[in-house]
Structures are given as C-alpha cells and as structure tokens.
Amino acid sequence: MEEKTTIGPSDSLASEAGKNSEGVVVPASGPEREAIVKRLKLKLDLRLVPYLALLYLFNALDRGNIGNARLAGFEAGTKLSGNDFYNALSFFYFGYTISQIPNMFILKRVTPSVLVGVTMILWGICSTSMAAAKSYSGLVAARFFMGVFEAGVGPAAPIILSFFYLRHELAWRAALFYGSSTFAGAFGGLIAYGVATNLAHEKLAAWQLLFIIEGIPTIALGFITIFVLPNSPESLERWFVTPEEKQVAIERSRSGHNADSSLIDKRQLWAALKDYKNIFTCLIYIGLNIPLASFTSFLPTIVKLMGYTEATAQLMTVPPYACAIVCVFAMCWNSDRTQRRGYHVAASATLACLGYILLISSSNIKANYTGACFVAMGLYPIVPLMLSWVANNNVGHTKRAISIAMLNTFGQCFATVGTQIYKNKTAPRFFMGYGVCLAFTVVMIVFSLALSFVLNRENNRRDAEHGTPKVLSSEEQQAAIDGGIYDNHPSFRYFI
Template sequence: MATHSVDIFDKKDEIIISSAEEKKLLKKLDLRIIPLLTLLFTLNFLDRVNIGNARLAHLERDLNLTGVEFNWCLGIFFIGYVLFEVPSNILLVKIKPSIWISSLMVCWGIIMTSMAFVRNFSQLMGTRFILGVFESGLFPAIVFYITKWYKRSERSYRISLFFSGATIAGAFSGLLAFAIMNLDGKFGLSGWRWIFLIEGLATVIVSFFSYFLITDYAESASWLTEDERKLAVNRLLLDEGHGHTTRFDKFQIFQAFTDLKVYIFMFMYFCILVIMYSFSFFLPTIVNGLGFNPVISQLLSTPPFFLGCVTSITLAILADRHKVRSPYLISCLLAAIVGYALLVSGNSSIALKYSGACIVGLGTFACVPNLLAWTLNNLSGDLKRAVGCAMAISWGNLGGIVSAQLYRPNDAPTYKFGHSTALSLLIVAVILSIIQYYHLNRMNKYKLKDPVRFFKGINEEDAKNLGDLHPSCEWRREWCPNGALNGVNGAANGVNGAANGVNGAANEPMVLRMEQMELRMESMDTNFFELHYQFYSIS
C-alpha cells in the first residue's frame, strides 16, 4: 500500500515563504503538471462524447438502431460511471496516482478501440457500460490530485485549464470527425468505426507515457530541488490548516456522507452536468436540426466549445484573483439561461438560435471549474475530500443518464422539450447556489461563536481528523501575523492567553506546532477579525 505524508520536514524549522520563490515554484508546477492533466482529460472526454459524432457518420443505420436505442447507449455509460466513481477515488488515496490513472487509461482505451468492431445494439450497450466503469476514475482523480499541489486560491484557474480539455475535446471531436469521415469505406470500415478506432488507439498510446510522466506527490518530485519540495509541502500545510490530515481514516468517509454541504454540491452538479452532457452529446444533432447538412453540422459544433474554453479560463483567473466563486458561477448560469431561452423561442431566426447555442457553450462549461474549486475549498482531510468530491461528481454524472433522454427523435427538429428542461435545471442551479452561500455563511458564524466545543474530550490526533470542522482549517488570506496564530482566538488552539476554560496542557502538542508555523510580516498590528477568518469559503 502506498503511503503519503505531509509532515513538515524539520519541526524546528521556521517556515518563511518568499513570494518570489513561490511564484517560481508555481511556474514550474504549471509547466509540468497542467499540460499533462489537460491532455489526459481531453482524451477522457473525447472518448465519451464521440458517439455523438459517430451518429452523424451513420452508426444508427449500420447497427439498425432506433432513436430510443441510441439514447440508451448514451445513458448506460453513466450507470457504470456513477457506480465506480467513489470506489475509484478511495483506491486513489491508497494507490499511487501514476499507477492508478495510467491503468484506468489503458483499460478504457482498449474498450474504446473495441467499439469499432461492435455489430449490434447489445454489443454497443455492453462496451459503453464498461467504458463508463474505467473512465469514471479519471476526472475525480485529477481534481483530487490538483489539491496535492495547489493552494485553495490557486485551484480554480488550474481546474479550468485541465477542464478546458472538455471544450477542446468537444471542438476537436467535430473537426476530427469531419476529417475521419473521409476514411469511410477504407479497409471495409465505416466512418464511425474509424472514429472509435483512431481515438481509442490514441488513448492507449498516451496511457503508457502517462505512467512515467505523472509525479505522485511533491515529496517524490525528482524535477524539483530539495528546497522546492519543502516549499511545495509547507505552503499547502499552512494553507490547509490543522484540521487537514492525510491518514486513511474511515471516520472521514462517515463525515463526507453526513455533510449537508456535500449534498447541496451534489445536486448543483447534477443540474449542471445534465446540461453539459446533453449539450455535448446532441450539439451536432441540434445544429443539424437548424437545417444544416451533417458535414457542416460537425464544423458548426466547434465554436460553442471554443467559446466555453476561453470563458472558462478567463473567469477562473478572475475567481482566483478575487477569491470568490459563487458570483462567477451564478453569472455563468444566467448566461446559459439566456442561451436556452433563444433556442426554445419559436420566433428566433436560425442565426439567433445558433447564437443561443454559442451562449450556452460559453456559460455551461465555465460553471464547472468554479463549482469544483468551491467544493474542494470546503472539504478538508484527504479521504473526506476524495470521497466528498467523488460523491458530488458521481451524483452529477447521473445527469448523464437524464441527458441521454432529453433530445428525443420525435421532438426534432426544434427539440423544445430538451431545451425547456435544461432551462428549468439552470434556474434550480441558481437557487441552490444561493442556498449554499447562506448555508456556509451560517456555519462560519456557528464555528466563530464557540470554537472550543470542537476540542472537548479529544487528543491531538483526533483534532487533526476533524477535517473542515477544525476551527483553524480555513484562513481566507495566505499570510497571517504571529499574533493571529498565537495570541488571538487562543481558545480554539489552547495557546497562551486563551485561558477562558480551555485546558492548554491537553492541547500542548498542537500549540507547539502552531508556534513553529509563525509567519513574519512587516506589519504586526493586523486585527484577527480583519483577516476575514472564514472557515468555509462561502463564495
């Protein structure tokens, strides 16, 4: 079993983080980690949605599928995906990412390749289900993997970069399908079979290289210097707070399954992913319904994904800079609402309806990185974060099953039922975002009111296992003065001056560690409450 520790290398060392050194480290991490993750997720998303392009290359005709049977082939993927997503992330905590991720890739690449040779509905259903099983682990694994390298205020931008792989896949899928359709009939294979064959083999090839290119954790990064490895570990330790633990404790699984905010995030993901998947699967069909031929429809399905990529990255940069998520998330949802309103309107021209599709792409894909960052920032403890994140994503992917049934053949060419359902789910997502904001705000006030209650009757190790319930787990600012950690709100930490009913001796090991984590600042007169001591990132 692989183990991973994030203890400070030398407890006697005083942690002083230089801004220049940290910027240099970030550039190095970004160049080494993000491009690889983006490539992996591009292949992952491409292999799940390319069936939409295969449809226009006569997959239904060759396999004698009805429209309903085709939709079931879309939906069966997500049954396998949802069933194995949480177990996959639990295994990720115990197995090295390089081994687990590359193993998943080679398996789904082989299945993708085999889909080029299916002959009937049953075979396509079976391969799509198994494809979902093996693809299920990559997305939550990458999201969790990012938390092992980047601080909370840095994650939204990085998540948007790797998630841009989805929009790249959507855009590239249309262009690639346009090119591959010219191979129709070569060596006796239809165009749609070439789509599955070429894209599946590409995944298998990349999977072998990924094993050697994925660095498991900062402590084992041979491409970092010793000082850079220490900096990479220590800056995350300071950012996470004392409630974060890397040990494999089943109590953290219990915490994840009993946390209300996790369930709110789950339903938010569900609403958004229903829309994202239905849009990705059926955009070529929707464009085709506007009156364009299949070849032109493949090409016109590219711009909405491109717009989604640009918007996703831009808003993620702004969200990280301002350290807020919900305003940008709600803005994206409102933009997508406008887009679907144009699509569902019977009075809109073809140009206006296509513009609506572009606006939907612009808004929908930009939602996911902000929502992922918001979720990750409010879960602490490796196992709780892995399980909670996988719960939210897996429940959201149930939306893939629903999405497969939204655009029914008998609703062509306007597809008002699908557009109207998507519009309704967007409104629900806006409401849930507002509810989550106020719920987290209420929880922060509860923790500030009496932080001592969380330490009663527990030792240091149990205190570490409190996860995001730990009163020190969420500092909104990167820097905090000596007094903030040692003198102010000492009641929560058992530090000198805490008095007021806390047994300092019982918490002595924790106190010593906090004293060793003091940071030097030029100005030491900052008031504790002016540091925005917010335990949950409410926005």
C-alpha cells in the same frame, strides 16, 4: 511573504522555517521564499497542469466522439433504430456512476499515476472497440465499461491538484484541466471533419476510423502516465525540482490540510456523508449534469438541420465549444482572483438560462444555434468551479475524496435523464427537453446562492466568536483531523 488569503489558515504556512530529511532549510518568509515558491509554481504549471489537461482531453474525446460518429453514419452502421442511440448514451453514465466512490478508495491504496494510467488503458480499449460494434448490445457493453473506467481520472484530478496547490490557486488550474474537455468538443469536430474529408477507406467507415484514431492514443498515453505523472510533493524528482523547492512543495501541501496519517479514515467518510455543504453541492451538480449530458444530444441535431454536408456539419460543432473555452478560463480566473465560487456558478448558470430561453422561444434554426452557444458558455465553466469549491471546503484526504465522489455520483446518476429527454420528440423544437434543462439551471442558481449565503454567515459567526483565524502548523492541522474536527475548526474559513 508568500501570498496569503483572509479566507482561512489553509492558505498559510507554518511560522517556522522548514527542514527536510536532507537538512535543507528554507525560510518561512521573505524574498528568498517568494522566489522559491514562484519557481515551484511555474514548474508545476508547465508540467502537472498541462499533462492532466492532456489526459482529460482524451477522456472527453472518447466520451463525446459518439456524437460526431452519429453525423458520420454511426446509427446505420451499427443497425440502431428508435431510441437505441439515446439508451446507449445512458449506459455510459450507469458505469460512470457506480465507479465513483470505489475509485476514491482505490486512490487511497495505489498511487494516482497507477490508477489514472491503468484506467486510461482500459477505457481506451473500450473506445477503440466501438469501431467493431455491429449491434446495439455490443455498443451498450462498450459504453458501459468505458464509463466504469473513465471514472478513474476525472474525480482524481482535483485531489491530485490539491496536493500541489493552495486553496485560492485551485480554480484556475482546474479550469485549465477541465477546460480541455470543452476544447475536446471543438477538437473532436475538427478531427471528425479531417476524417470525413481526407481519410476515406474502402473497408472502414468514417465513424469507425474516428473511434480508432481517438482511442489508440489514449491507450499509449495510459502506459506513459504510469511512469510520468507526479503522485505527491514527496515524489517530485531531483531533475525537476531543487531540494529547496521540494521542501516548500511539501510544506504547502501540508498547509493545505493534506496531513492525514491514516490510509482510509472511516470518520471522515461519515463526516462527508453528513455534511450539509455536500448536500448543497450535490444538488447543484445534479442541476448541472442533466443539461450538460443532454448538450451532445441536441447539438448534432441542430447542426444537421442547418443543411450542411456531412463534413461541414462536423466543422459546425466547433464554435459552441470554442465560445465555452473562453468562458471557462474567464470565470475560473476571476473566481480565484475574487476567492468566490458560488456567485460565479450562479452567473454561469444564468448565461445557460438565456440560451435555453432562446432555444424555446425561437423556431429559427440559426437562432437555435446561437442559443446552443450560450448554453455551452454557461454550463462548462461550472464543472471546474464546483469541483474546486468542494475541494476547498473539505478538510482531510478521505473527506475531500468522498465529497468529490459524492458530487460526481449524484450528478452522473441524473445525467442519464439528460440523455433521454430529447428522444421521441420533434427536432429541433424540443420543448420538453429545453424546459427541463431550463428548470435545472434555475435550480443551480438558487442553491449556489443559498450555499454562498450560508457559508458567508458561518464565516462571519466564526470571526465574531474567535477573531482573526489562527495560522495552523501541519501538526495542529493533523491534530484537528485526528480529533474529527475537520473544517469545523475555529480557524477554518470557507470559500463562498
């Protein structure tokens, strides 16, 4: 029998054998189906997940390379003064925020490959153009529009993954995807080190070369993405999967509440906006984005004060991100294994709390660097955990897309706070900044545990009233969606 979970019927398939338009019949259970599912997931794991991870790697590189550029003389080269650098960081989040919900509606009208590919090309152009920035105004324009276009790939990824994977398979795959953003922090430091030591140029400064080297590949990858990124199980190519594997992929997608018949369902829009779960997750994500956005603000300062040369300082930005990568994979793997999200969010936030306590309590620069490592290890796993949690607990394309867009919109609105809390302060004793971040990590712990409690109580109530969850066919799921029931269906069980 294909793997199932006690969490709910969305992880189960219809009880009858599936048949596609070509007359291919696959069994509903048994060793033959298990073998087909295993081959299908292996193929998806080797193609879809790594490709999405590669896209997000360049997304994160282009977003965060301004921190490495700062260590390479960026402020002097662009004639920035005072708080100009921190203000420029904020404009990225302004653009990112206003584009969240519009991008989710665009995703319903165009294929994911087109949305992701085109937005990659456009933000790659913005990133590359920063090499030509000569003033604060030019920098602000480039950062703002880069934020507008980068909003196309990050929020779309959980939607794309939910088309191909079941609920209890999402967090680990999301970790591989979003973990690439953590890897980008380490990889960006290595690239900056290589530029600073090996690519000296008479006409172009190191920071200019950095933007060009990381921006041009993004543009090229955007063009490739339009043609190679899978859009749905129905679009999987013959050279990639057998007819039997394609049919199983379609059935799995439908069993994951991906059976919407309408392009944009306004009832799902309002259901997402009114859902108490989404209010909780938005509060948690606000608590995450303030410290997460500020991390790239204070890490270069700590590294610079350690007294290293410019090139070595770039290299010293790598270890915190390397530590975070390990935690991202470990937390998300265990989250899928135990089918628990909120407890892992709380555990990760606790680790970040320890880092901020160390930053606040010690004046030793090496202790501050260790604290920064703990902060990275605690914050970065929460991104894939939260996006998987929201995707798990919202039924229907539109409701799921709007819920993820809400999460990112509110989170990124408050990310601008994270870019401002360290300005006009004495480095590295950013007491107010560290204190604000510590307070919001506590907010994450409180609300993630509270939401887990509420969802667990609701699951228990449904068990008591309705008994064992019924396995729903795709037709029954469609009827529940068309009837406006969504995740309130008696046979639905929440991930806690």
